Amino acid sequence: DIQMTQSPSSLSASVGDRVTITCRASQNINNYLNWYQQKPGKAPKLLIYVASSLQSGVPSRFSGSGSGTDFTLTISSLQPEDFATYYCQQSYSTPYTFGQGTKLEI
């Protein structure tokens, strides 16, 4: 299985901050990397797919980059509604695997 490791596991930030979350794959996954946002009691929501493509309806303050084994999710200016847990996920091969999550707190 491909292991996905996110860092940090938790992050404290303020409204207006620029935030970066990192995801590392245990092997080359090309650009088959997706990012999700999950709020308590809700299903995950797709933000970014194939490393850098913004899902329709997602604000442009979210961006993704990377290829191979190292990827980043950046939120350019945090808004109150962005405080949530973020997961990366590889879709290069089954079993699809997720990172352990990054909890973004105020």
Add this chain to the structure above:
Amino acid sequence: QVQLQESGPGLVKPSGTLSLTCGVSGGSISSSNWWSWVRQPPGKGLEWIGEMYHSGSTNYNPSLKSRVTISVDKSKNHFSLRLSSVTAADTAVYYCAKVATPQLHFDSWGQGTLVTVSS
């Protein structure tokens, strides 16, 4: 926009079989997508269970493969999950999701249903 809705018992006895259904609306289950199940134990991360295509092709997580069956009912536009020999470790929120092709990301999710394994 496709919408997904999970349904099934919220309580299953140990050693029993967990059975859930995911209803698909706003689109056809016979479209060119895979359909998947993902679970999340309370307070923990996400685990992919498996997926199926309308043709009947399936892929399962090896960690669960011996206990999992995912099937489709095209006439009802829904797909189902069966997980046998459950233990307390299978207690989780179970989500169904649409896997968009060809990039294979989960672009639509059900709201999730909590299944508790307890006697």
